Amino acid sequence: MQSAMTTAKQALPADWRDFFALTKPRVMTLVIFTGLCGLLAAPGTIHPVIGFTAVLCIALGAGGAAVLNQWWEADIDAQMKRTAQRPLPAGRMHRDDARDFGMFLSATSVVVMGLGVGWLAAAILAFSIFYYSVIYTIWLKPRTPQNIVIGGGAGAFPPMIGWVAVTGDVTLMPVLLFAIIFFWTPPHFWALALFVETDYAKAGIPMMPVVHGDGPTRTQIILYTLVLLPIAVAPWYVGGTGVIYGLSALLLSLGFIALAIPVSRRRTDRVDDKMKAEKRLFAYSVFYLFALFAALVADRLLASFGVVA
Amino acid sequence: MTPEEEAEFIRRRKSRNIVLGLVLGFFAVLFYAITFVKMGA
DSSP states (O other): OHHHHHHHHHHSOOOHHHHHHHTOHHHHHHHHHHHHHHHHHSSSOOOHHHHHHHHHHHHHHHHHHHHHHHHHTHHHHHTOTTTTTSTTTTTSSOHHHHHHHHHHHHHHHHHHHHHHTOHHHHHHHHHHHHIIIIIIIIIITTTOTTHHHHHHHHHHHHHHHHHHHHHSSOOHHHHHHHHHHHHHHHHHHHHHHHHSHHHHHHHTOOOHHHHTOHHHHHHHHHHHHHHHHHHHHHHHHTTSSOHHHHHHHHHHHHHHHHHHHHHHHOOGGGOOSTTHHHHHHHHHHHHHHHHHHHHHHHHHHHHHTTSOO | OOHHHHHHHHHHHHHHHHHHHHHHHHHHHHHHHHHHHHHHO
16 A cells, blocks of 8 residues: 555656755755855955856755755665655655756756856865765765764865855865864764764664764764864964954854853763753754854955955 | 546646746856856956
């Protein structure tokens, strides 16, 4: 009965909303935001049409990578409550359609970026798609509890691509923007993994809390937030930004550490408060990234208008 | 395929075609704009 229903569902063409859902629109908002911030914070100017094209291609590339990720992980998604209703595990779309859609989005984003914006930005975009869909999704995610550390690299590319779209070269600043998201991702995602860990265990994904337990995960969270502070402040230290960004980065990072300390010190078997500290840290981590990149752009715009040095 | 399924099939195909048409139209306008910007540079 179940398979008959699935067959009947798949005989219909997938709804366009399911194609859209495959691109992970919520994740894409963060990608668009950080990519746009990288573009706006970069020295130099870019024509609005070219800038729009660059951000569009970053979003299309991220969407393509997300589709390929779900095409590959459909069986794993089916085992987790959080992902079981996605179009592929729910049987609303053929896997081949998802694969073709993901390949099309990825190829289109790279070609349009190359022709419309620049081939260095296009090359980094192409590598970021390959990194997320092959190196992370296929190779390392099912094999190592450090998967999130490696996966963080994929999400770290957008501000670098936005920056390179304006300047045309890779300098220290875009590398630092990359490093900020790279070191931000583990505490962000492990805070989430701490309160949804049963799902990952069921699906056999070697998330840090599943393999090494809560204790080492909590230690890693505080270590990454401590490392993140000097990296977040580094753009100011090297003279790439002004004092507005520098102070914002310092205060935001101290807040991140302050919320990570209680998470690192406690053991869940001794408390019963529905993981409030972990959920608070996760929510703050999202705010942290938005606020940090907003400060980066504000710093740059105020400096360009001569409000601050 | 029942009449209901056929109606749903046609509805989905139509909505997909409309979305695809809008996307293609958007890209045609975008390439037009990019060409103008590049020619002016």
